[in-house]
Amino acid sequence: MSSWEKLTEEQQHQVEHQLQILKRGAADIVPEEALKLKIIKSVVTGKPLKVKLGLDPSAPDIHIGHTVVLQKLRQFQDLGHEVQLIIGDFTGRIGDPTGKSETRKQLSEEDVKRNAQTYQTQLSKVLDITKTTFYYNSSWLGELKFDDVLRLAGKMTVARMLERDDFAKRYAANQAIHVHEFFYPLMQGYDSVSLESDIELGGTDQTFNILMGRTLQGAYEIKEGQVAILMPLLEGLDGAQKMSKSLRNYIGINESPNEMFGKTMSIPDTLTLKYFELTTVLSFEQIEEMRQGLAACTIHPRDAKLNLAKTYVAMYHGEQVAEEAVQHFLTVFQKGALPEEIEEVSLSRNDLDAERIGLIKLLVQLGLQASNGEARRSIEQGAVRFNEVKITDITVQITPQDGDILQVGKRKFVKIKLT
Amino acid sequence: MSSWEKLTEEQQHQVEHQLQILKRGAADIVPEEALKLKIIKSVVTGKPLKVKLGLDPSAPDIHIGHTVVLQKLRQFQDLGHEVQLIIGDFTGRIGDPTGKSETRKQLSEEDVKRNAQTYQTQLSKVLDITKTTFYYNSSWLGELKFDDVLRLAGKMTVARMLERDDFAKRYAANQAIHVHEFFYPLMQGYDSVSLESDIELGGTDQTFNILMGRTLQGAYEIKEGQVAILMPLLEGLDGAQKMSKSLRNYIGINESPNEMFGKTMSIPDTLTLKYFELTTVLSFEQIEEMRQGLAACTIHPRDAKLNLAKTYVAMYHGEQVAEEAVQHFLTVFQKGALPEEIEEVSLSRNDLDAERIGLIKLLVQLGLQASNGEARRSIEQGAVRFNEVKITDITVQITPQDGDILQVGKRKFVKIKLT
Structure with a gap:
């Protein structure tokens, strides 16, 4: 490659250094050769690359799954590149043009602004927010008129659109795809045109x-x-499905230290290294060392996971809090003791029937379980303890007293307060 | 039908009268019941119906094929309804958003205005132009912004779009359909929304x-x-394909009386009644009489066609001119004589080779034939005469003189003038 040979040795080293970091963990880079050319150009000219990430304009609640791309962005920042965060407020303000879906509510300008503020707060835990530029795509998309839109739509064929996985599936299954849906990818693409990402x-x-x-x-x-850097989707706590809020298999970066710690300890051992690689700032060498230790059985999988949990708490709550979280976890779960502080939850005497209440109903009433079905399964699986006694009979009637402790699984506790 | 019974006898008569006229010749009315309801409402309220026709914004050259819908519009006007003519200048101003087709040139605002003026002139030969309102669809479509466009696109599914005949064929044949093409029907539909047609x-x-x-x-x-009134497509001079300019099988309403007359006489006898029914103002009874006469052989098919040709010339050039055209036709074609006036066409001596020129080249040079191939076929078919002598040898060399007459078929003559 001619441009490569024109570089000084120092420049070649810089390019290789950047590529090694940026390629780490990526599922795919399309086209990979173009990434190298862009980095060469940036190294030679000293001009940073513009690295784009699109954000949903709805209220953010960032979890570890999201941080996979955010950590990659942070790596770009640390290498001196420029980050473009695009809040898709234009799409969000439109709502659902079919008027059929109630879940896709139209966001007001204030909603969008407030959500952007929340993004800024949450993202600052991963990104260097002072080196991050936020854009609202309404500022260019909102200005387009019908003829601009037609010009945009004229760049793409219907057949190509219908190749998109979800469109292809829905079309094959005779499920309606409304014409405006074609514009979601077109809008996202136009953002890159507008910002020359x-x-x-x-x-x-x-x-x-x-x-x-x-x-x-x-x-x-x-x-x-532009070059696409495609990051793997992180499996959630269940070790199977993509981490997402709706599947409730996520670790939120705003969760309490103990919740974060406990949730992390619940992921399958097989995912520990992947989580480390994709969602922490551990160096290549540190991770390699751990990989070898685990392979050689010189590191216990549980210790690696404890290390991951502590790393998360340190990243999102600080080093000192991380130490405390480790102690808390070891006390409660390793030794089987009750935690020092247990949340008190009110239970109205009106919910009792002759001072008694079914265990299923009680679990739901206290908010420990979302539904009767969930409560029933937890009892049947032996996950429910009343004053430290395991109860597996779903028909049991309880006579609750102030101070009684109800426990589900290893991490959920409440202390009953009758009112 | 309850609304029907509420009408006075006079009103019922009016509705039936209108329906009889308006349904005449239509290939389809969708939904037919709705047309009746709309007419009832119009008769009861005295409010005219808004009847829409969309026009291509390119330079008009209206032919008899176009007049099928125009005559129907005229019937609506004569019944007191309101005609909305929409010039699709918005679509036309956009040109071809893919930039691939050179044939679809972008029209300037002046082009559009000039073409609209031409429309007005040409349409006034069929419509009562004082009762016709012209609209430019740019005046509403040009104002739409991206979110309006998305709302419009959200009303329609991709699958429904791909049901359109030409889309379905192209999609099945893996030919590109660009996304913006979906907007042509959507725009036409939105015109009806905007004008409440x-x-x-x-x-x-x-x-x-x-x-x-x-x-x-x-x-x-x-x-x-709105109700769709769908008119049949009129076959052209060849009696087979749809009359169109590009197929050169048309009778233009601006053509000279003799050209118009001659072309009409060239249609197959079987189409005479259809042409009468769809493109003239002859009454239902007059056409019925002719139909019966033809069926009983009391009217000769040639005479019916002469009548049609005369009717067209009368409609587009006046009664007197129509008489002359009949005489001209009878002189030239019935008696085999040369027409009284023959166009003189210049032939440069530079095109001669030692004062001689091949017959094929001569036919093309004089504009009687479009190509060598066409000229060759005409000669071989015995359609070419030089000074009234049929020539069937394609290799013949001619030594043209001033005043020589070259003839192709029954209607094309030129007199040579050497320059």
């Missing part, structure tokens, strides 16, 4: 949308199309 | 687009969706 980050489920940005940049004659 | 006219090839208007009016909550 060099790189866009996203999960592998964003492949189609991100490559759309590359295609549209070509169609709008922005010389070098 | 009661009825839209078009050829049967417009069925999808016109029903889109009905659907969109429903989606935008205009109470009663």
Whole structure:
């Protein structure tokens, strides 16, 4: 490659250093060769690359799954590149044009602003927020008129659109795809046109949308199309499905230290290294060392996981809190003792029937379980203790007293307060 | 039907009278029941119906094929209804958003204005132009912003779009359909929303687009969706394909009386009645009389066609000119004589080779034939005469003199003038 040979040795070293960091953990880079060329150019000219990430404008509640791309962004920042965070408020303000879905509510301008503020607060835990530029895509998309929109739509074929996984499936299953839905990838792509992004980050489920940005940049004659860096989707606590709020298998970065610690300890051992690699700032060498230790059985899987849990608490609550969380966890779960502080929850005497209440109903009433079904299963699985006594009979009637302690699994405790 | 019974006898008569006229010749009315209801309402309230026709913004050259819908519009006018002519200048001003087709040139605002003026002149030969309102769809479509466009697109599914004949064929054949193409029917439909049209006219090839208007009016909550009146497509001179300029099988309403007359006489006898029914103002009874005469052989097919040709010339050039055209035709074609006036065409001596020129080249040079191939076929078919002598040898060399007459078929003559 001719441009490579024109570099000084020092520059070659810089390029290789950046590539090693940036490629780490990525599921795919499309096209990989273009990433190298962009980094070479940046090293030679001293001009940072523009690295884009699109954000949903709804109220953020960032979890460890999200931090996979955020950590990659942070790596770009640490290497001197420029981060473009795009709040998709234009899409969000539109709501659901079919008017059929109630879940997709139209966001007001104030909602969007408030959510952006929350993003800023939450993202500052991972990114260097002083080096991060926020954009609202309404500022360019909102200005487009019908003929601009037609020009945009003219860049893409219907067949190509229907190749997108979810469209293909719905079309094959005779499920309605409304014409405006084609515009979601087109809008995301147009954001890259508007900001002339060099790189866009996203999960592998964003492949189609991100490559759309590359295609549209070509169609709008922005010389070098953006490169897609596609990060793996992180499995949630269940070790199977993608971590997400709706599946309740997530670790939120705003959760309490003990909750965060406990949840982390509940992931399957097989995921510890992946979590480390994708969501912490541990160096390549540190992770390699751990990998070898685990393989050689010189590191116990539980200790690696404790280390991960402590790392998270340190990242999101500080070093000192992390130490305390370790102690708390060891006290409660390792030794089987009750935690020092247990939340008191009120129980109205009106819910009792001749001072008694079924255990299932009690679990739901106290908020320990979301539904009767869930409560029944927990009891049957032996996860429920009343004053430290395991109860597996789902028909049991309890006569609760002030101070009684009800426990589900290893981490949920409440102290009853009759009112 | 309850609303029917509430009408006076006089009103019922009016409704039936209108329906009889308006349904005449239509290939389809969708839904037919709704047309009746709209007419009832108009008769009761005295409010005219709004009857819409969309026009291509490119330079008009109206032919008899176009007049099928125009005559229907005229019938609406004569019954007191209101005609909305929509010049699709918004679509036309956009040109081809893919930039791939050179044929679809972008029209300037002046082009559009000039073409609209031409429309007005040409349409005044069929419509009562004083009772016709022209609209430019740019005046509403040009104002739509991206979110309006998304709302519009959200009313329609991709699957429904792909049901449109040409889309379905192209999609099945893996030919590109660009996303913006979906907007052509959506725009046409939105025109009906904007103007709250009661009825839209078009050829049967417009069925999808016109029903889109009905659907969109429903989606935008205009109470009663428009009714589609779909007129048959008129076969051209060849008696087979749809009359169109590109197929050169048309009779233009601006053509000279003799050209118009001659072309009409060239249609197959079997089409005479259809042409009468769809493109003239002859009454139901007059056409019925002719139908019976032809069936009983009391009217000769040639005479019916002469009558049609004369009718056209009378409609577009006046009664007196029509008489002359009949005489001209009878002189030239019935008696085999040369026409009284023959166009003189210049032939440069530079085109001669030692004062001689091949017959094929001569035919093309004089503009009698479009290509060498066409000229060759005409000669071989015995259609070419030089000074009234039939020539069937394609290799013949001619030594042309001033005043020589070259003839192709029954209607094309030129007199040579050497320069």
